[in-house]
Amino acid sequence: DAKTTQPPSMDCAEGRAANLPCNHSTISGNEYVYWYRQIHSQGPQYIIHGLKNNETNEMASLIITEDRKSSTLILPHATLRDTAVYYCIVRGTGTYKYIFGTGTRLKVLA
């Protein structure tokens, strides 16, 4: 599974968009990009995933570059409850293992 690189921490003003970057330069063709978040040591929570097209759901948007070497998770209107550690994970079809890095600690400021 490809490894990912994320900034260790970011701040975002409440109500503004939070853009969390992730580099996965060694990603291969059948590997998906997943995003999870962990709020205050609770179990990780699924946010979104994608292969090569941009994806949007009720929680967030995922923008994947054309070469698939990086992606950005967008929380369109961050709230204080979005303060969490966000993990970007790359996983291939047919494998089960999620390899977690240390993630990005997002702090939403009032």
Added chain:
Amino acid sequence: NAGVTQTPKFQVLKTGQSMTLQCAQDMNHEYMSWYRQDPGMGLRLIHYSVGAGITDQGEVPNGYNVSRSTTEDFPLRLLSAAPSQTSVYFCASRLRSTVNTEAFFGQGTRLTVV
């Protein structure tokens, strides 16, 4: 819909004691796994199972045993607890599918070994 349930939520053990961390899911998921999370770090995979009767090792399997006799349950056993096993343990499950699906995590078991 309970999802993934872990018990106990908190546990203190003495060095050398044994115990079993329980994990149950009611979503009929084939895939289940155990992770540990140490302070300031991401989750590391201990063991996983792709179905009843099938288990395999993850990144950090030493000191832990697992078995999968039913689809619903995936217990994690510590045979002789050590202080290095002080951690937060998470169980996860996922549907086996040709389409990528997300994993569901339990709320964790906080284990302290003294």
